[in-house]
Each structure stands twice: as structure tokens, then as C-alpha cells.
Amino acid sequence: MPDKITSVSNPRIRRLVELRKKAKLRRETGLFVIEGGRLCSDTPEEFISEVYVTEEWMKNAPEKETAGFRNRPYTVVTEEVMAKAADTATPQGILCAARMPSYSFEEMIKKKNPLLLVLEDLQDPGNLGTIFRTAEAAGAAGILMSRATVDLFNPKVVRATMSAVFRMPFVVRDDLCADLAVLRRAGIRSYAAHLGGKRAYDEVPLTSGCALLIGNEGNGLSEKLTEAADEKIIIPMKGGAESLNAAMAAGILLFEAARQRRHA
């Protein structure tokens, strides 16, 4: 018989709620919460720490989602307990506590001609998640994030990554300006997406090692980080639009790099 939890005030359930809500506890424990059949079944097994399911879900969810969980320990919870533990308004009936993947900056920049993304203080969870998903699809080697960036393991961010959080190497950094100097010495050129750029993003060579810089949603890149980059580049825009959504700007730059690399 699997383990069963029927009370919403069970300490393990309360800890899941805290893990969902508190970035500090996530950092301390190295754990975070993932929800839903698709996301949980796409999570590599070695990252899964605890599994919580409703009986309903185990019985009725698609076989491709439940298969990976039948032969490992899981805890059955009532619908009410699942509703308490889950972040989503209509939880699907499965939720896992997962271990955070962890990567090294040094390894990241040793790759051949790496395509890197540098994010300064992004705040919107949907944007950060979408950027991870898009960066993976574009073949990026890694993502550098400033310490003030929204927490990658926030449930909203995790959902928007569509599991790319487990496949896209990333590091959280304290001094991005210093990092750009390290990149320069490693032969990786940095480009700041900026309205003051002279060359358009498709007029610079993105086939060698390069780092694309994207700034905060409201304020763009800081002057300091912009000046620390090797070059400002612009995404030409028409109409009355003054800027692009930050995730969109990142995606357009990343896929231009992917396009150039496919044709190189």
C-alpha cells in the first residue's frame, strides 16, 4: 500500500506549500515543486525527490504520463490535499518535489563557440520561463542571470519553461560586468540589445562564441552593463512600437544566431 496523506495540515503538505511560495526555502533545500502530468513525466528521473498523486490521477491519466511513476515510491493524497499543495487553480492530480540542477560557469564557457544569453534583472515569471524554452530550442549553451532576476524555480517560471529548466544550463551571477570581461578573454563577444545600437542584430556575426544581453522589462539594460558589452546591437522596429517584450527580443536574437549557425 502506498503512503497516504488525507490532512491538509500534514507537515509534508505544509512544506510543499512553503516550497512553492518561498524562494529562500527553495535555495536552502535545493528543492522546488513541479506540477502536472506533462511536466512531471518530462522531468528526468534523477531530479525527482518526492511524488504526490491523487488516486483519480493514477487511475485516469494517460499511460505515457503515469508510466514513470508506477514503479517508484509515491504518496497518495486526497483531492483536497492536492488543491492545497498545488499552485494551479485546477490541479491535475500530480505534483513532485524535484532537485535543482546545477551548472558551472567555467564549464559553460569552455564549450566550442557557445551561444550564451545574459539576463539582467528580468522580473516576469512568464518571460523567464519562455526564454528558457526558447533558448533550448535555439541551441543555446547556457544562460547567465543576475542575482536580482526572478527565481527560476518559482512555479510560474517552471511551468513556462516546459521542462527546459532541466535541460538548459544556467548560472546565477553576482557581477555580470566582471563576467563579460571573463567572456572577452575566452574569445566570446558580448552584444547588448539596445535602442542605441548602430548595427542591426542580423549584421553582426553570431556564429563564433557570443553572448546576447537582455535587460529588465521596464528599464532595459543598465548603463553599466551596456557599457561593459563589446557592442550595442539594435532590433529594427517599425510603427509606434518603442520596444519588444523582453522574452520576444531574446527569442529573435537567439533564433538569428541559430539561423546564422545553420548556414555557416
Next chain:
Amino acid sequence: MPDKITSVSNPRIRRLVELRKKAKLRRETGLFVIEGGRLCSDTPEEFISEVYVTEEWMKNAPEKETAGFRNRPYTVVTEEVMAKAADTATPQGILCAARMPSYSFEEMIKKKNPLLLVLEDLQDPGNLGTIFRTAEAAGAAGILMSRATVDLFNPKVVRATMSAVFRMPFVVRDDLCADLAVLRRAGIRSYAAHLGGKRAYDEVPLTSGCALLIGNEGNGLSEKLTEAADEKIIIPMKGGAESLNAAMAAGILLFEAARQRRHA
């Protein structure tokens, strides 16, 4: 003395709440609600029907936001009334009822080499809004939306457009398949973004009149609409990513068209 409303049950306030919540009432009246200093001040004057502000906002908001409203009729409301009328959790203190812009499909396709976007049943408000903002920046001539697409005048969509809703021509259509046939006769080639595409999106010519098709977030394009298009094109992806966010896919295609057109 400007008109003043102090009661949350004032019929005009109740109507604003209904306008926010009900797509049907918006369609019937041709009105919708826009919120916040930036969005309201970016709205072309001819579209503004009613203006509601708090005294606090008129006194303390930046001059560039309040300037356009000082010399036209407005209604002062209390903070409490504003909180009731507004969709956002922390309303800025200004809200307008605006008239919907309206466009003709026939005019749209008469433009020279139009770059069109065709959206089938998109459901996420943030995606639709971001697509409008991005399409304007890419220089698109117009957007066709299926009837089942999320309502463009939903407050969340409007916010995400960053006022592009007033600058980007659009039409809501009942039969996109029939429309593609009309486009074909007008010399406008249609491309369905599809995993089964043979050519990559950057290997097809997008400098002449063309229409880019994007499908629903969960299901992609319907088979029927895919078959009705002139060609399937693929956005090559790496890693474990199976798809891109719908708005991201639209932006990558639109900016590839813009790139080709800049170099043509």
C-alpha cells in the same frame, strides 16, 4: 467642477466592470476598458470615449501622462471606486472606456506586398497581446483571427499589446480556409508554421505578399487550415524542445520576414 462618482454601485461604474468582464457587452457596445497612465495617454484621442481618474492621479502622475486629459471632460472617482472598476490589483488611478478600432479585410489585402499574420484559436491573453505588439514592430500589414480566438479587447490582452491594438490593423474571420483562397487569388502566399514543414522558415521568400499561420497553444494549427495553406514551413529546433510558445513562433517568423524585407 468635474463630474464626480463616490459610490461603487454607481451604474456607470457597474457598466465599466461589466465591460471589463464580458466580451459580449464589448461587442454590442463597441467599447472596451483601458487602464493605466501609459496605456491611456498612448491611446489616440479619437478612440477615447470616457475618462475616469482619481484626484491623486491627476495631481501626482507624470505631466506627459496627464497632459492629454486636462482639457477634455473627465469623471473624478474615489480610490475605492477606482479599485472596483479596475482589473489590476493596484490600479494607477486612470481608466478609460475606449471605442474599438475597426478595419476591412479587403483594404488589408490591397496593400503592396502585405505581411499578414493568421491566428487560429489562440487562447492565451498574454500571447495575443504580445503578438500584436510584435507584429507592429515587424511592420505587419494586418492580423486575421479566427472567431474562436481570445477576445482582443479582454483587459489582459489590451495591456500586453502596449497600445498596438490601436495601430495594428486586424479582422476577426469566420472561415480562415476560405480567406486563404482569397489571399492566393490576390497573389499572397500562405505559410503554415508546422513541425511537418520541409523548408525552414528562412528558406522561403517572405518579401512578396505573404501570410504566416500560427495555431492554438495546445494543439497547433488544425489539419484543415494547414492543408489549405500553400506551404508548411518549419522553425528548426534543438534539444528536447518540442515546440515554441505561440507568440514566440509568430515573432520569429515575423522578424525573419522583416529581415528579408530590409535586405531586399
